[in-house]
Amino acid sequence: MKNQHTNGTNKAHSETEIDIDEYSEIASHLNQYPVEFPSEAEINRTILELSAYMPEPEGAKQKWASRSLTQELFQVVRGEMVIFHKSYWLACAVLLLLGFWLGRQHSMDSTLIVLFLVPIPFVLGLLEVFKGRDSGLMEMELTCKITAQQLMLARLIVVLSGNIVFVFLLMLLVSNETGDLLTWKSAGLLYTQLLISAGTSLWLAMRVRGGTAVSLFLIFWFALVQFVLTLKEVKAFIETIQPSWLAVIAFVGAGLLIRQTYQMVRKYTSQTERGYSFDTDHR
Amino acid sequence: MILTIDNVSKKYKDKWVVESFSLELSNQGVYGLLGPNGAGKTTLLRMLVDISEPTSGQIKLDGKPIQHMGEQYRSILGYMPQRLGFYNRFSASKFLMYMCSLKGLSGSQAKVRVQETLALVGLENKARDKIGTFSGGMKQRLGIAQALLNDPQILILDEPTVGLDPKERIRFRNMIGELGRERLVLLSTHIISDLEFSCKRLILMNEGKLILHDTPKAIMTSMQDRVWKAPILESELTELNARFKVSSLSYSPEGITARILSKEKPIPEAVPESPRLEDVYMHFFGEEAES
Numbered sequence: 001m002k003n004q005h006t007n008g009t010n011k012a013h014s015e016t017e018i019d020i021d022e023y024s025e026i027a028s029h030l031n032q033y034p035v036e037f038p039s040e041a042e043i044n045r046t047i048l049e050l051s052a053y054m055p056e057p058e059g060a061k062q063k064w065a066s067r068s069l070t071q072e073l074f075q076v077v078r079g080e081m082v083i084f085h086k087s088y089w090l091a092c093a094v095l096l097l098l099g100f101w102l103g104r105q106h107s108m109d110s111t112l113i114v115l116f117l118v119p120i121p122f123v124l125g126l127l128e129v130f131k132g133r134d135s136g137l138m139e140m141e142l143t144c145k146i147t148a149q150q151l152m153l154a155r156l157i158v159v160l161s162g163n164i165v166f167v168f169l170l171m172l173l174v175s176n177e178t179g180d181l182l183t184w185k186s187a188g189l190l191y192t193q194l195l196i197s198a199g200t201s202l203w204l205a206m207r208v209r210g211g212t213a214v215s216l217f218l219i220f221w222f223a224l225v226q227f228v229l230t231l232k233e234v235k236a237f238i239e240t241i242q243p244s245w246l247a248v249i250a251f252v253g254a255g256l257l258i259r260q261t262y263q264m265v266r267k268y269t270s271q272t273e274r275g276y277s278f279d280t281d282h283r
Numbered sequence: 284m285i286l287t288i289d290n291v292s293k294k295y296k297d298k299w300v301v302e303s304f305s306l307e308l309s310n311q312g313v314y315g316l317l318g319p320n321g322a323g324k325t326t327l328l329r330m331l332v333d334i335s336e337p338t339s340g341q342i343k344l345d346g347k348p349i350q351h352m353g354e355q356y357r358s359i360l361g362y363m364p365q366r367l368g369f370y371n372r373f374s375a376s377k378f379l380m381y382m383c384s385l386k387g388l389s390g391s392q393a394k395v396r397v398q399e400t401l402a403l404v405g406l407e408n409k410a411r412d413k414i415g416t417f418s419g420g421m422k423q424r425l426g427i428a429q430a431l432l433n434d435p436q437i438l439i440l441d442e443p444t445v446g447l448d449p450k451e452r453i454r455f456r457n458m459i460g461e462l463g464r465e466r467l468v469l470l471s472t473h474i475i476s477d478l479e480f481s482c483k484r485l486i487l488m489n490e491g492k493l494i495l496h497d498t499p500k501a502i503m504t505s506m507q508d509r510v511w512k513a514p515i516l517e518s519e520l521t522e523l524n525a526r527f528k529v530s531s532l533s534y535s536p537e538g539i540t541a542r543i544l545s546k547e548k549p550i551p552e553a554v555p556e557s558p559r560l561e562d563v564y565m566h567f568f569g570e571e572a573e574s
Contacts, residue, residue, distance in 0.1 A: 079384055135369065135370055135371075136367065136368020137368040137370070139329075139334065139362075139364040139366070139368075140364060140368070140429065142332075143332045143357055143362040144357060144385035144387075145354050145358050145386050145433075146385045146386075147357075151385070
């Protein structure tokens with residue numbers, strides 16, 4: 001290379017530039033070190049092996065996850081029904097019998113009876129939904145194959161489904177005596193009420209301990225019951241409410257319940273430790 | 284199997300609870316995570332079990348970020364948190380069966396594993412007793428049992444010996460040593476005796492940062508010629524504590540014997556001593572170790 005600099009033209013060279021003569025000189029030396037380009041098969045094999053480590057596109061992962069979540073969720077739902085404390089099912093049965101007995105008291109309005117009993121199974125069920133959190137198990141549950149969020153969602157499904165059946169049975173039992181509840185309007189009224197109560201009580205239960213939320217809600221609820229019983233205008237309003245308004249309220253109730261459920265699954269709890277708040281932001 | 288903590292940090296509000304923590308844990312063995320209260324151990328472990336997200340950095344298993352692994356990572360993980368919770372109305376076996384269902388074990392697998400883990404932690408005679416009747420130590424043992432149900436490849440235990448009596452601690456140490464032969468065990472503690480005999484590597488952590496990680500022998504060797512034993516009078520205690528780090532004091536009818544940390548002979552009566560882990564603790568954390 002040194003000779004090349006002293007021979008030939010007087011062109012100024014930068015340190016990185018070589019001319020054709022210099023290249024010819026070194027080319028014969030470079031030919032001793034062939035670098036073969038990999039074959040197509042080798043390239044494809046490498047891509048295939050590395051693709052296992054590439055993150056999936058966001059949309060694809062969520063679609064896969066949602067299919068798997070649905071299947072797993074219903075498996076968990078089946079299991080969780082067994083785990084529910086017997087006292088919960090007993091309480092629901094007692095409320096059903098209470099509704100039936102009250103419905104036979106001709107001095108009482110059957111619609112109001114059912115209306116006031118409607119949300120109670122769901123509210124009591126929140127004790128089961130949040131029992132992992134309130135018992136301090138959440139940290140362990142979050143590290144399991146089935147996560148705490150899946151558990152809470154499964155329990156919520158059990159409680160909500162149970163309450164839907166409860167309302168239907170209550171309507172049947174009370175209507176057996178009075179015959180006035182088996183109408184679309186009555187069903188709309190009762191299930192709308194359920195949606196509003198469920199969304200509200202879930203919102204509350206996500207902010208305080210389950211037992212506290214249930215107590216607070218029931219105190220408020222019974223106070224409301226007393227208020228309604230004393231005011232005939234309220235009863236009249238409930239009975240004459242237009243279906244369109246009922247649909248709007250049902251829509252709002254459903255939206256509230258769905259939003260609270262989403263928040264519960266997405267980002268659940270806030271625990272305080274030594275003065276710091278940390279979020280279990282498990283996905 | 285390599286678990287890599289790659290420059291991980293965690294911030295709560297304005298405070299860095301874990302800061303630029305990097306470490307590699309490989310294959311079987313017991314790793315001891317040692318540090319005083321408030322060092323950030325629990326926060327680090329929560330990130331390792333993927334229930335808390337790092338503010339920055341990544342944790343990887345064999346090169347794959349654990350946040351992307353999800354269920355695949357959780358299925359090989361066993362975790363015992365610092366604060367244990369139970370359904371007190373459940374019996375021990377019912378609780379473990381419940382945890383088996385969460386960990387995805389089949390019914391037949393669950394029955395076998397529940398019996399095995401209860402026997403391993405010495406609770407086989409208490410299988411049908413309600414957890415609400417258990418002592419603190421029994422609940423700790425049940426907590427260890429639930430972490431072992433899925434026969435995890437990575438076992439993470441956060442302060443597992445809190446509430447255990449000396450006999451239970453010895454049993455626990457023996458158990459951990461056995462478990463460490465077949466899996467990666469990360470044991471977080473501020474109690475020296477938990478780590479003295481079974482640890483492959485010690486990880487020292489304070490104020491969110493990694494101070495040192497090495498074999499216990501290497502760490503103690505580095506402290507050679509820095510540990511002294513000397514008889515002292517009670518009246519000399521205050522001055523001694525002000526001038527030197529005193530890792531322990533022992534009282535006997537003959538008087539008080541102090542273990543002193545110093546590069547040079549601290550007092551004329553001092554004689555050199557072989558370093559112990561409690562000396563390491565005092566040297567790095569500046570406070571007396573709990574043992």
